Amino acid sequence: MFGIFSPAIIFAQTTKNETERWNMLEEHSQNIIARIKAIVEEKFKSEGSGHDWFHIARVMRTAEAIGEVEGADMTLVRLGALLHDIADHKFHNHSLEEGPKQARALILEVGGDEILANEVAAIVAQVSYKGAGVATPTDSLAAAVVQDADRLDAIGAIGIARAFAYGGSKNRLLYDPAVKPQMHSNFKDYATDQGHTINHFHEKLLLLKDRMLTGEGSRLAEERHMFMEIFLNQFLEEWEG
């Protein structure tokens, strides 16, 4: 009765166009993710400072798992995870601006638009731990997911290994009972602290469980946290003899 303008036909048409548009967007996102992954993998393949490609790949996998459960935007989660350590402050005079800046430039370079570039840069800016007394809020679910995933890789068995690898690379002592942990109230003090590696557990690693931002992140942190406590108890028992 409505002929060619039948609402059903118009509806079907819109849905088809929407689906096509969605598929194209999806393909575009996949393409951007693949290109960023290739760039990051190449850059981090030869890193040995705890920020090797395997760290990025683990954070990506954990972020994907958390993101799926939490219902986050998976394009942002994947790009944020891939780019979160692109320009570590430790190698850029403790500047926190270099990472977001490079992330933004790379997204534009591989064909992403300004909105995507800014969203990913914002995630990269919100991931880093900045000291026991410094809050690190996020303004998107994707950023919360990436922050949790990165922090999960700093705790548990892998976290312990990374902490001592990092300490060793800086010629730090494993432990010195006379040097007590500090609850840093600003990023500069945290970033320039020279303490022994056991202190790092009290200044960062043991605090992460209660600072998880997502439910799934908290859940995944439990077992890893417990393992660090067991490790530290055993370490001190052996130390004290």
Ligand code: ADP
């Ligand atoms: P992330 O990649 O988790 O953001 P960082 O860039 O702060 O972590 O550090 C990389 C790794 O080195 C992490 O596992 C972190 O806990 C460890 N690390 C950072 N600072 C220290 C330190 N002062 N002593 C021991 N380990 C550290």
Ligand code: NI
């Ligand atoms: Ni990281």
